[in-house]
Amino acid sequence: MKNRIKENPELVDEINKYLRRLFPINRSLTGPGNRETLNILQEIAPLKIKEYPSGKSVYDWVIPDEWHVKNAWIKDKHGKKIVDFSLNNIHLVGYSEKVNNKIKFEELKSHLYFNDKLHDAIPYRTSYYKRNWGFCVTKKQYDILEKTKGLLEVFIDSEFDTQGSLSIGELLIPGKLEEEILISTYICHPSLANDNLSGMLMTTFLARELLKKNNLKYSYRFIWIPETIGAIAYCAMNELQMKKIKSGFVVTTVGGPGCFSYKQCFDSNHPLNSVIEDVFKDEGLEYIKYPFDIHGSDERQYSSQGFRINIVSLFKDKYYEYPYYHTSLDNLDFISAKFIKQSLDLYLKVIDKMENEKIYRSRYNSCEVMFSKHNLYLEDDLASLGIGGSYVNKSGDYSNLDLILWILFWVNENSTLRSLSYYLNIDYILLENVADMLVEKEILEYA
Secondary structure, eight states: OOTTSOOOHHHHHHHHHHHHHHTTSOOOSSSHHHHHHHHHHTTTSOOEEEEEETTOEETTEEOOOEEEEEEEEEEOTTSOEEEETTTOGGGBOBTBOOEEEEEOHHHHGGGEEOOSSOTTOOBOOBOSSSOBOOEEOOHHHHHHHHHOOSOEEEEEEEEEETTOEEEEEEEEEOOSSSOEEEEEEEOOOSSOIIIIIHHHHHHHHHHHHHHTOSOOSSEEEEEEEOTTHHHHHHHHHTHHHHTTOOEEEEEOOOOOSSOEEEEOOSSTTOHHHHHHHHHHHHTTOOEEEEOOOSOSSTHHHHTSTTTOOEEEEEEESOTTTSTTTTBTTSSTTTOOHHHHHHHHHHHHHHHHHHHTOOOEEESOOSSOOOTTTTTOSOTTSGGGGTOOSOOOOBTTBOOHHHHHHHHHHHOSSSSOHHHHHHHHTOOHHHHHHHHHHHHHTTSEEEO
16 A cells, blocks of 8 residues: 555554454354444444344344354264364354254264365354254364264254344434435454454444544444344334435455455446545555445345445455455454554545535526536637537547536536546546536536
């Protein structure tokens, strides 16, 4: 990165401290690990913790029972633990039900999962919505279990609370405008560092930084939720407000050693895409651009037909794209507090560019203005002499006249100059100079 982003060793140390505290916590869709996590994040930013009750219908879904797990292991006939949840919480399939039995390996193996490409890694698996149980193991552990003589003792001390709830964090930072920007991250993964301890922690530090600003233009709605069901529940419980939101971010996988990238929102012409690309260019960073698709994270919920919020994500080692994704090797040795701080700086620069973007609106909404009356023709145009009929449009070649016409046709509070820049594939500064000239001539005004 260019040197314009300042080093901040104190912040990096603080991020490291929280990474170490938060990493071991067993998080899932629900449960005490999520509340413990949100309580710790409250030390950084004053988020409010809300509870949505188990069993409540949220659109086509039902908030699941709360899952509690105390311990889980597999022992051989001599009592030696071969797999131990207390050593790594990814060993247990998420939402596993209670088991206390002695069984043969042939019966056990259908409940075992290993990564056939990364033999030293424990895979991450869940069974949220179908009662089941299972263990995730390394290939070495699988081989040991397969060769073990006699019965294997399988123990899972878990329970489901029908009177439980789904915990979410929420923080609204008001700005001068009522228009809100959504910033969402998910907290449901257990000891996985890039996905998504990095995202939930960076989001919290981002909230803290925005709280320091006294002149925000937009309002910012931060939410910390379990993925999918949390986004669905939040939309259902806050439907009127969510339907007013037009754009936002899902923060995930921002701490890896790989390259920067971003995923476009569903409207490829949306100005958020352009803002992010401008920040990458400003910082001299190479990046990968991923088009919107239906796979990914909670943008699927926020951008669904009922809400149509344009959501982007900025990554450092995007989910799916790094080999340790959803394995135990996505740990604190893989990510870096320094990388999270770099992602935080980029998100702040994106927001700063959004905050400082000029918003224009026309003072003449009913048909176009009279160019000659406002001296909008260039001196060497025949039209400036009152001679018409000479103009011929050339595809892809925008004259000063073209830019004025496009700006007057396009801009208002909802369709910004940046979206026009993206649509025409024209440098934003060029359009801004023309728009500012139109403000001076009192044809446009700043909104």
